[in-house]
Amino acid sequence: MKRMLSGIKPTGQLHLGNYIGALKHFVEYQDEYEMFAFIANLHCITVPQDPKELQTNLRDCVALYLACGLDPKKATIFLQTDVMEHAQLGYIMCCHTYLGELNRMTQFKDKQANGEQNLTGGLYTYPALMAADIVLYDADYVPVGEDQKQHVELTRDVAIRMNNRYGELFRVPEPLIAKVGARIMSLSDPNKKMSKSDESNKGCIYLLDDLKAARKKVMGAVTDSVGKVHYDPVNQPGISNLMQILSSLTNDRPFDEIEAEFEGKGYGDFKRAVADAVCAKLEEIQNRYREILASDLIETTLADGAAKASAVASAKLAKVQKAIGMEIITR
Ligand code: ATP
Numbered sequence: 213m214k215r216m217l218s219g220i221k222p223t224g225q226l227h228l229g230n231y232i233g234a235l236k237h238f239v240e241y242q243d244e245y246e247m248f249a250f251i252a253n254l255h256c257i258t259v260p261q262d263p264k265e266l267q268t269n270l271r272d273c274v275a276l277y278l279a280c281g282l283d284p285k286k287a288t289i290f291l292q293t294d295v296m297e298h299a300q301l302g303y304i305m306c307c308h309t310y311l312g313e314l315n316r317m318t319q320f321k322d323k324q325a326n327g328e329q330n331l332t333g334g335l336y337t338y339p340a341l342m343a344a345d346i347v348l349y350d351a352d353y354v355p356v357g358e359d360q361k362q363h364v365e366l367t368r369d370v371a372i373r374m375n376n377r378y379g380e381l382f383r384v385p386e387p388l389i390a391k392v393g394a395r396i397m398s399l400s401d402p403n404k405k406m407s408k409s410d411e412s413n414k415g416c417i418y419l420l421d422d423l424k425a426a427r428k429k430v431m432g433a434v435t436d437s438v439g440k441v442h443y444d445p446v447n448q449p450g451i452s453n454l455m456q457i458l459s460s461l462t463n464d465r466p467f468d469e470i471e472a473e474f475e476g477k478g479y480g481d482f483k484r485a486v487a488d489a490v491c492a493k494l495e496e497i498q499n500r501y502r503e504i505l506a507s508d509l510i511e512t513t514l515a516d517g518a519a520k521a522s523a524v525a526s527a528k529l530a531k532v533q534k535a536i537g538m539e540i541i542t543r
Protein backbone atom coordinates (compact mmCIF):
# COMPACT_ATOMS: atom_id res chain seq x y z
CA MET A 213 0.00 0.00 0.00
CA LYS A 214 1.35 3.43 -0.94
CA ARG A 215 2.00 5.86 1.88
CA MET A 216 0.66 9.33 2.30
CA LEU A 217 1.60 11.96 4.87
CA SER A 218 0.49 15.46 5.65
CA GLY A 219 0.33 17.94 8.50
CA ILE A 220 -1.37 21.14 9.56
CA LYS A 221 0.08 23.82 11.83
CA PRO A 222 -2.06 24.63 14.88
CA THR A 223 -1.27 28.34 14.56
CA GLY A 224 -4.90 29.33 14.95
CA GLN A 225 -8.34 27.92 14.31
CA LEU A 226 -8.66 25.69 11.25
CA HIS A 227 -10.59 27.26 8.40
CA LEU A 228 -12.48 26.24 5.29
CA GLY A 229 -9.32 26.60 3.16
CA ASN A 230 -7.52 24.07 5.36
CA TYR A 231 -10.51 21.75 5.09
CA ILE A 232 -11.02 21.99 1.33
CA GLY A 233 -7.32 22.21 0.40
CA ALA A 234 -6.01 19.54 2.76
CA LEU A 235 -8.11 17.86 5.45
CA LYS A 236 -10.92 16.74 3.14
CA HIS A 237 -8.34 14.87 1.05
CA PHE A 238 -6.73 13.21 4.08
CA VAL A 239 -10.16 11.75 4.80
CA GLU A 240 -10.80 10.69 1.19
CA TYR A 241 -7.44 8.98 0.91
CA GLN A 242 -7.39 7.14 4.24
CA ASP A 243 -9.04 4.04 2.76
CA GLU A 244 -6.78 3.80 -0.25
CA TYR A 245 -3.42 4.70 1.31
CA GLU A 246 -1.50 4.15 4.50
CA MET A 247 -2.16 7.60 5.91
CA PHE A 248 0.00 9.52 8.40
CA ALA A 249 -1.73 12.72 9.51
CA PHE A 250 0.04 14.81 12.11
CA ILE A 251 -0.27 18.13 13.87
CA ALA A 252 2.81 20.24 13.11
CA ASN A 253 3.29 21.77 16.55
CA LEU A 254 7.05 22.29 16.01
CA HIS A 255 6.31 24.25 12.85
CA CYS A 256 3.78 26.46 14.59
CA ILE A 257 6.30 27.90 17.06
CA THR A 258 8.35 29.33 14.18
CA VAL A 259 6.16 32.39 14.84
CA PRO A 260 5.31 33.56 18.39
CA GLN A 261 2.46 31.69 20.09
CA ASP A 262 0.54 32.42 23.26
CA PRO A 263 0.88 29.20 25.35
CA LYS A 264 -2.79 29.15 26.45
CA GLU A 265 -4.09 29.80 22.96
CA LEU A 266 -1.73 27.21 21.51
CA GLN A 267 -2.98 24.59 23.95
CA THR A 268 -6.59 25.29 22.90
CA ASN A 269 -5.72 25.31 19.19
CA LEU A 270 -3.81 22.06 19.54
CA ARG A 271 -6.71 20.18 21.11
CA ASP A 272 -9.15 21.74 18.64
CA CYS A 273 -6.93 20.72 15.77
CA VAL A 274 -6.90 17.05 16.83
CA ALA A 275 -10.63 17.16 17.52
CA LEU A 276 -11.24 18.67 14.10
CA TYR A 277 -9.11 16.06 12.33
CA LEU A 278 -11.44 13.48 13.88
CA ALA A 279 -14.61 15.52 13.42
CA CYS A 280 -13.86 15.95 9.71
CA GLY A 281 -13.77 12.18 9.35
CA LEU A 282 -10.21 10.99 9.92
CA ASP A 283 -10.54 7.59 11.53
CA PRO A 284 -7.83 6.55 14.04
CA LYS A 285 -8.42 2.93 13.05
CA LYS A 286 -7.42 3.72 9.47
CA ALA A 287 -4.99 6.64 9.76
CA THR A 288 -2.05 7.21 12.09
CA ILE A 289 -2.87 10.53 13.78
CA PHE A 290 -0.18 12.05 15.99
CA LEU A 291 1.49 15.12 17.42
CA GLN A 292 4.85 16.00 15.87
CA THR A 293 6.53 16.51 19.27
CA ASP A 294 5.43 13.05 20.43
CA VAL A 295 7.88 11.61 17.91
CA MET A 296 11.34 13.02 18.75
CA GLU A 297 12.81 11.82 15.45
CA HIS A 298 11.20 14.75 13.61
CA ALA A 299 13.45 17.30 15.31
CA GLN A 300 16.53 15.13 15.02
CA LEU A 301 16.12 14.26 11.34
CA GLY A 302 15.07 17.89 10.81
CA TYR A 303 18.51 18.99 11.94
CA ILE A 304 20.19 16.45 9.68
CA MET A 305 18.08 17.58 6.69
CA CYS A 306 18.95 21.19 7.52
CA CYS A 307 22.63 20.28 7.23
CA HIS A 308 21.96 19.00 3.71
CA THR A 309 19.89 21.98 2.54
CA TYR A 310 21.69 24.89 0.88
CA LEU A 311 21.18 28.50 1.94
CA GLY A 312 20.33 29.31 -1.68
CA GLU A 313 17.44 26.84 -1.48
CA LEU A 314 16.09 28.28 1.77
CA ASN A 315 16.45 31.80 0.36
CA ARG A 316 14.11 30.89 -2.48
CA MET A 317 11.23 29.77 -0.23
CA THR A 318 8.41 32.25 -0.71
CA GLN A 319 6.90 31.92 2.77
CA PHE A 320 10.01 33.40 4.42
CA LYS A 321 10.74 35.76 1.55
CA ASP A 322 7.22 37.24 1.68
CA LYS A 323 7.37 37.86 5.42
CA GLN A 324 10.77 39.49 5.03
CA ALA A 325 9.56 41.61 2.10
CA ASN A 326 6.56 42.73 4.19
CA GLY A 327 9.03 44.14 6.67
CA GLU A 328 7.98 41.78 9.49
CA GLN A 329 10.35 42.16 12.42
CA ASN A 330 12.07 39.53 14.58
CA LEU A 331 11.69 36.66 12.12
CA THR A 332 13.26 33.57 13.67
CA GLY A 333 15.88 31.04 12.62
CA GLY A 334 13.20 28.38 13.01
CA LEU A 335 11.02 30.06 10.39
CA TYR A 336 13.94 30.25 7.98
CA THR A 337 14.95 26.59 8.33
CA TYR A 338 11.37 25.29 8.60
CA PRO A 339 11.32 23.73 5.09
CA ALA A 340 14.15 21.38 6.17
CA LEU A 341 12.06 20.22 9.12
CA MET A 342 9.12 19.72 6.78
CA ALA A 343 11.36 17.62 4.53
CA ALA A 344 12.22 15.46 7.56
CA ASP A 345 8.51 15.07 8.44
CA ILE A 346 7.93 13.60 5.00
CA VAL A 347 10.97 11.37 4.39
CA LEU A 348 10.89 9.97 7.92
CA TYR A 349 7.86 7.93 6.82
CA ASP A 350 8.90 7.26 3.21
CA ALA A 351 5.73 8.99 2.06
CA ASP A 352 4.90 8.49 -1.62
CA TYR A 353 2.40 11.35 -1.71
CA VAL A 354 1.88 14.56 0.25
CA PRO A 355 -1.63 16.04 -0.09
CA VAL A 356 -1.35 19.81 0.42
CA GLY A 357 -2.71 23.13 -0.79
CA GLU A 358 -0.97 25.01 -3.58
CA ASP A 359 1.14 27.13 -1.17
CA GLN A 360 3.04 24.06 0.04
CA LYS A 361 4.10 22.75 -3.36
CA GLN A 362 7.44 24.52 -3.18
CA HIS A 363 8.27 22.86 0.14
CA VAL A 364 7.53 19.38 -1.19
CA GLU A 365 9.71 20.12 -4.21
CA LEU A 366 12.56 21.11 -1.89
CA THR A 367 12.00 17.85 0.01
CA ARG A 368 12.44 15.95 -3.24
CA ASP A 369 15.68 17.78 -4.05
CA VAL A 370 17.23 17.16 -0.62
CA ALA A 371 16.06 13.52 -0.55
CA ILE A 372 17.63 12.88 -3.98
CA ARG A 373 20.83 14.63 -2.88
CA MET A 374 21.12 12.45 0.22
CA ASN A 375 20.24 9.27 -1.69
CA ASN A 376 23.05 10.08 -4.12
CA ARG A 377 25.53 10.78 -1.37
CA TYR A 378 24.78 7.94 1.05
CA GLY A 379 22.93 5.32 -0.98
CA GLU A 380 19.17 4.78 -1.10
CA LEU A 381 17.79 6.29 2.14
CA PHE A 382 14.48 7.87 1.30
CA ARG A 383 11.53 7.45 -0.99
CA VAL A 384 11.20 10.62 -3.10
CA PRO A 385 7.71 12.08 -2.43
CA GLU A 386 5.29 13.77 -4.78
CA PRO A 387 2.96 16.63 -3.87
CA LEU A 388 -0.71 15.83 -4.40
CA ILE A 389 -2.58 19.00 -5.20
CA ALA A 390 -6.28 18.93 -6.01
CA LYS A 391 -7.46 20.52 -9.27
CA VAL A 392 -10.26 22.33 -7.44
CA GLY A 393 -9.86 23.98 -4.03
CA ALA A 394 -6.07 23.96 -3.69
CA ARG A 395 -6.15 27.70 -3.10
CA ILE A 396 -9.38 28.94 -1.55
CA MET A 397 -9.37 32.72 -1.53
CA SER A 398 -10.44 35.21 1.11
CA LEU A 399 -14.15 36.11 0.87
CA SER A 400 -13.35 39.77 1.46
CA ASP A 401 -10.44 39.91 -0.99
CA PRO A 402 -10.56 37.15 -3.63
CA ASN A 403 -7.02 37.98 -4.69
CA LYS A 404 -5.63 36.86 -1.31
CA LYS A 405 -5.50 33.32 0.10
CA MET A 406 -8.03 32.48 2.82
CA SER A 407 -5.77 32.49 5.84
CA LYS A 408 -5.72 32.21 9.62
CA SER A 409 -3.90 35.51 9.70
CA ASP A 410 -6.81 37.37 8.07
CA GLU A 411 -7.04 40.54 10.14
CA SER A 412 -10.55 41.60 9.23
CA ASN A 413 -11.89 38.08 9.95
CA LYS A 414 -14.61 38.63 7.35
CA GLY A 415 -12.82 36.76 4.61
CA CYS A 416 -12.09 33.59 6.54
CA ILE A 417 -14.64 30.97 7.56
CA TYR A 418 -13.44 29.00 10.55
CA LEU A 419 -14.65 25.43 10.95
CA LEU A 420 -15.87 26.36 14.42
CA ASP A 421 -17.58 29.59 13.35
CA ASP A 422 -21.09 30.14 14.58
CA LEU A 423 -23.38 29.16 11.65
CA LYS A 424 -25.05 32.55 11.50
CA ALA A 425 -21.68 34.29 11.33
CA ALA A 426 -20.50 31.91 8.60
CA ARG A 427 -23.65 32.55 6.56
CA LYS A 428 -23.14 36.30 6.92
CA LYS A 429 -19.56 36.01 5.67
CA VAL A 430 -20.68 34.10 2.56
CA MET A 431 -23.55 36.50 1.85
CA GLY A 432 -21.13 39.43 2.21
CA ALA A 433 -18.45 37.88 -0.04
CA VAL A 434 -16.92 40.26 -2.56
CA THR A 435 -18.08 39.45 -6.11
CA ASP A 436 -18.15 41.55 -9.30
CA SER A 437 -20.47 43.47 -11.58
CA VAL A 438 -20.59 40.90 -14.41
CA GLY A 439 -23.80 39.40 -13.02
CA LYS A 440 -23.24 35.86 -14.32
CA VAL A 441 -22.28 32.75 -12.37
CA HIS A 442 -19.34 31.71 -14.49
CA TYR A 443 -15.97 30.12 -13.70
CA ASP A 444 -13.31 32.66 -14.66
CA PRO A 445 -10.70 33.13 -11.90
CA VAL A 446 -9.03 36.04 -13.71
CA ASN A 447 -12.06 38.24 -14.40
CA GLN A 448 -14.47 36.89 -11.77
CA PRO A 449 -12.22 35.77 -8.88
CA GLY A 450 -14.87 36.13 -6.16
CA ILE A 451 -17.55 34.13 -8.00
CA SER A 452 -15.00 31.53 -9.11
CA ASN A 453 -13.85 31.13 -5.50
CA LEU A 454 -17.44 30.58 -4.32
CA MET A 455 -17.92 28.06 -7.14
CA GLN A 456 -14.84 26.15 -5.94
CA ILE A 457 -16.21 26.14 -2.39
CA LEU A 458 -19.64 24.94 -3.55
CA SER A 459 -18.20 22.26 -5.81
CA SER A 460 -15.81 20.94 -3.13
CA LEU A 461 -18.57 20.74 -0.54
CA THR A 462 -21.07 19.02 -2.84
CA ASN A 463 -19.20 15.94 -4.07
CA ASP A 464 -17.06 17.85 -6.57
CA ARG A 465 -20.00 18.99 -8.63
CA PRO A 466 -18.76 20.09 -12.08
CA PHE A 467 -18.60 23.84 -12.74
CA ASP A 468 -20.78 23.64 -15.88
CA GLU A 469 -23.54 22.04 -13.83
CA ILE A 470 -23.34 24.89 -11.28
CA GLU A 471 -23.31 27.47 -14.09
CA ALA A 472 -26.40 25.87 -15.66
CA GLU A 473 -28.28 25.84 -12.35
CA PHE A 474 -27.74 29.56 -11.79
CA GLU A 475 -28.17 30.69 -15.40
CA GLY A 476 -30.34 33.82 -15.37
CA LYS A 477 -30.42 33.95 -11.55
CA GLY A 478 -28.86 36.66 -9.37
CA TYR A 479 -25.77 36.40 -7.18
CA GLY A 480 -28.06 36.41 -4.11
CA ASP A 481 -29.51 33.00 -5.04
CA PHE A 482 -26.07 31.63 -5.78
CA LYS A 483 -24.60 32.91 -2.50
CA ARG A 484 -27.52 31.38 -0.59
CA ALA A 485 -26.72 27.99 -2.12
CA VAL A 486 -23.05 28.37 -1.16
CA ALA A 487 -24.01 29.46 2.36
CA ASP A 488 -26.35 26.44 2.70
CA ALA A 489 -23.57 24.05 1.66
CA VAL A 490 -21.05 25.71 4.00
CA CYS A 491 -23.44 25.72 6.98
CA ALA A 492 -24.46 22.09 6.39
CA LYS A 493 -20.80 21.01 6.41
CA LEU A 494 -19.93 23.16 9.45
CA GLU A 495 -22.91 21.82 11.36
CA GLU A 496 -21.93 18.23 10.66
CA ILE A 497 -18.32 18.89 11.73
CA GLN A 498 -19.29 20.88 14.82
CA ASN A 499 -21.75 18.24 16.10
CA ARG A 500 -19.08 15.60 15.86
CA TYR A 501 -16.49 17.98 17.39
CA ARG A 502 -18.64 18.46 20.50
CA GLU A 503 -19.02 14.70 20.93
CA ILE A 504 -15.26 14.24 20.61
CA LEU A 505 -14.45 16.92 23.20
CA ALA A 506 -16.76 15.15 25.65
CA SER A 507 -14.94 11.83 25.14
CA ASP A 508 -11.36 10.63 25.67
CA LEU A 509 -10.83 10.12 21.93
CA ILE A 510 -8.19 12.86 21.65
CA GLU A 511 -5.91 11.23 24.23
CA THR A 512 -6.37 7.66 22.99
CA THR A 513 -5.89 8.67 19.36
CA LEU A 514 -2.66 10.55 20.09
CA ALA A 515 -1.20 7.81 22.30
CA ASP A 516 -1.91 5.18 19.67
CA GLY A 517 -0.71 7.37 16.82
CA ALA A 518 2.54 8.30 18.58
CA ALA A 519 3.36 4.63 19.19
CA LYS A 520 2.72 3.65 15.56
CA ALA A 521 4.55 6.65 14.11
CA SER A 522 7.53 6.25 16.46
CA ALA A 523 8.10 2.68 15.32
CA VAL A 524 8.46 3.80 11.70
CA ALA A 525 10.39 6.98 12.49
CA SER A 526 12.99 5.45 14.80
CA ALA A 527 13.91 2.75 12.27
CA LYS A 528 14.37 5.40 9.58
CA LEU A 529 16.46 7.73 11.75
CA ALA A 530 18.73 4.85 12.79
CA LYS A 531 19.24 3.95 9.12
CA VAL A 532 20.11 7.55 8.22
CA GLN A 533 22.55 8.07 11.08
CA LYS A 534 24.28 4.79 10.30
CA ALA A 535 24.59 5.67 6.61
CA ILE A 536 26.09 9.06 7.46
CA GLY A 537 28.56 7.34 9.80
CA MET A 538 27.39 9.24 12.86
CA GLU A 539 26.68 6.31 15.17
CA ILE A 540 28.80 4.04 17.33
CA ILE A 541 26.16 2.08 19.22
CA THR A 542 23.58 0.71 16.79
CA ARG A 543 20.09 1.40 18.08
P1 ATP B 1 -2.52 30.04 7.02
O1 ATP B 1 -3.97 29.76 6.86
O2 ATP B 1 -2.21 30.81 8.27
O3 ATP B 1 -1.92 30.65 5.81
P2 ATP B 1 -0.89 27.83 6.37
O4 ATP B 1 -1.40 27.53 5.03
O5 ATP B 1 0.39 28.54 6.40
O6 ATP B 1 -1.90 28.63 7.26
P3 ATP B 1 -1.56 25.33 7.62
O7 ATP B 1 -2.70 25.83 8.36
O8 ATP B 1 -0.67 24.41 8.35
O9 ATP B 1 -0.64 26.51 7.16
O10 ATP B 1 -2.05 24.64 6.29
C1 ATP B 1 -2.52 23.35 6.33
C2 ATP B 1 -2.90 22.88 4.96
O11 ATP B 1 -3.98 23.68 4.46
C3 ATP B 1 -1.77 22.99 3.94
O12 ATP B 1 -1.78 21.85 3.13
C4 ATP B 1 -2.12 24.22 3.15
O13 ATP B 1 -1.61 24.17 1.84
C5 ATP B 1 -3.64 24.15 3.16
N1 ATP B 1 -4.24 25.48 3.01
C6 ATP B 1 -4.05 26.56 3.80
N2 ATP B 1 -4.76 27.61 3.37
C7 ATP B 1 -5.42 27.17 2.26
C8 ATP B 1 -6.32 27.79 1.33
N3 ATP B 1 -6.69 29.06 1.47
N4 ATP B 1 -6.80 27.04 0.32
C9 ATP B 1 -6.44 25.75 0.16
N5 ATP B 1 -5.59 25.11 0.98
C10 ATP B 1 -5.08 25.80 2.02
Ligand code: LTN
Pocket residue numbers: 217218219220221252255341342345346354356360363
Ligand atom coordinates in the same frame (compact mmCIF):
# COMPACT_ATOMS: atom_id res chain seq x y z
N1 LTN C 1 4.30 23.40 6.16
C1 LTN C 1 2.93 23.01 6.22
C2 LTN C 1 2.62 22.10 7.37
C3 LTN C 1 3.50 20.92 7.32
C4 LTN C 1 3.41 19.82 6.40
C5 LTN C 1 4.47 18.94 6.76
C6 LTN C 1 2.55 19.50 5.36
C7 LTN C 1 4.55 20.67 8.12
N2 LTN C 1 5.14 19.50 7.81
C8 LTN C 1 4.69 17.77 6.06
C9 LTN C 1 2.79 18.32 4.65
C10 LTN C 1 3.84 17.45 5.01
C11 LTN C 1 2.09 24.28 6.27
O1 LTN C 1 2.56 25.30 6.62
N3 LTN C 1 0.88 24.18 5.92
